[in-house]
Amino acid sequence: MPPVEIDASALPPLGMPPADFLRDYWQKRPLLIRNAFPGFVSPIEPEDLAGLACEEMALSRIVSHDRDRDHWRLRTGPFREDEFPGMPHQDWTLLVQDVDKWDADVAALLDCFDFLPRWRIDDIMVSFAAPGGSVGAHVDQYDVFLLQAQGRRRWQIDASESPSLTFRRDVELKLLQRFSPTHDWVLGPGDMLYLPPGVPHHGVAEDACLTFSVGMRAPSAAELLGDFVDTLAAEADEALRYRDPDLEPPRDPAEIDVAAMNRAVEALNMLRMNDPERLGDWFGRFITLYRSSGEVIAGENGRSRIEIEWDLQHGARLVRHPWSRMAWRKGGRGSRLYVNGHAIALPARAAARVANSRVLDGDDYAALGQAGQDCVFELYRTGHYHLQMDADGDDGGNGATWWPEDGSGQ
Structure with missing residues (x-):
């Protein structure tokens, strides 16, 4: 049997070639990867996460646990800023979904998971837990990579062949009635735990900590x-x-x-x-729209195509909207680009370049050909791209959202 724990220092983030991981572990068995990200430094701080949880459009939750009564409480955001200073010193967790859509530095972590189809990746959820904080023993029906970003968290899993999957009826969370761990680990910054669907697990903060959860899209x-x-x-x-x-x-x-x-x-x-062409079109539209919690809305931008192309030739870049989901498919009747539930006929080379690029510079745009350029300009016009001038600097950093607050976002 392949080992259940490895050190990835020599070959991060998996400690092995991706093909070996997909063959031996993907949707088959869990794996603890020590030093998946050696020397990892979290791109955001707990204060950043708390600030994001106060945003109207962010999906956030707080789970609290009363140990004496074994009572669990779930609250959903947005939260008030003045709530956090008065929170208890232990036994609660703040979770925020889709942090990769709000912070470019968090989104950059997804490049480390390019051994998976990008359309299979759903989001990066970030959780802050006070000491003892947890969301209880539960099971997910999708693959997840749990990256420890700050502090230490104890993870217990039940990797037995027939774990108990009966849920408690006395809590609003979907928690397991019985949990019998077969493995017990404490993860530090840079350690990562991979769990395939259906593996019961329970994480408890040893001290104040941040955990990044890279979850997959797995429609039922x-x-x-x-x-x-x-x-x-x-x-x-x-x-x-x-x-x-x-x-x-x-x-x-x-x-x-x-x-x-x-x-x-x-x-x-x-x-x-x-x-099969109709079937492929249906799935391409479905999967680029599935579980989308944000919407791309066109802003009021009056720049003409000539102006846009001139800007691109002089250092500007087109940055894809973080809620814009893309994939492409090669079919018997030509290739298609799928964007948030829409299918666009494009040559394969242009479709692949657009779908794989979060940022398009002047050279990228010129290489698309006429059909690709027509497509990109239409996507820009409908809000899927933001024109970033050279003077804007980079499109992320310092925990900042990477989309302009000009009405062209969600």
Whole structure:
């Protein structure tokens, strides 16, 4: 069996070639990776996270635990700034989703996970826990990488073949009724724990700490089917209906007989999406929209295309909106770029470059060709890019959001 704990100092962040990790661990077994990020220094401080939790559009929660009564309390943000100085010294956790959308330095960590398809990565959630802070023993139905950023956190996991997955009914959180850990570790800054779906785990802060959770998008079969059926229904021809040209006098007028059920199945089969191109387009639109908690809205920017292109030739850059999700696909009828649920026909080279680049400079833009440039300008016009002039400096740093507050954001 592959080891459950390794030191990645010589080959961060996995301690092994990505192909080996995907073969031996991905969606198969947990792995504690010591020194996944040697000498790691958190790009944000607890004060930054608290400030973000006060923002109206940020998704934030505070989980508190009364140990004496084993009582759990969940509160959702936004929170007031004056709440945090009066918080207890122990047993509570602040969690903020999508911090990578608000802070460019946090988002830069995603480049270290490019051994995974980018469209599979959901967000980086950051949690601050006071000593003893926890969200309880629970299980996730998606892959997650838990990177310790500051302080120390004790992680216990149940890696047995048939863990107990019964949930408590006395708390609003989905906590496990019984938890029997098979492994117990304390993680420090730069250590990372990988957990595949379905592995029960419990994290408790040894001291005040920050933890980054890189979570995956894993739509359930029900979510896929629901959206798929909605798409089929929306695109269905009204002429496709239940038909019974072979109807015979029924033995019982009130009975739904076998022949009627066969005709119902035949009517449903007429809606099957047998065309792989249509199926690919549906999935590309779905996955770039799935679990999106923010929206891209066009701002009031009157710059013409000629002005934009001149700026790009003189040092400006187009920075993608952090809520803009992109992927691309090569099909039998040409390639497509998918942007927040929309499909755009593009040559493969241009589609790949646009989907993979959070920032486009003048050279990148020139290499796109006419169709790619047309696409990028339209995306700029609809709010998916912000023109960053050379004088603006870099697009992140110091815990600052990387999107301008000019009405063109979420």
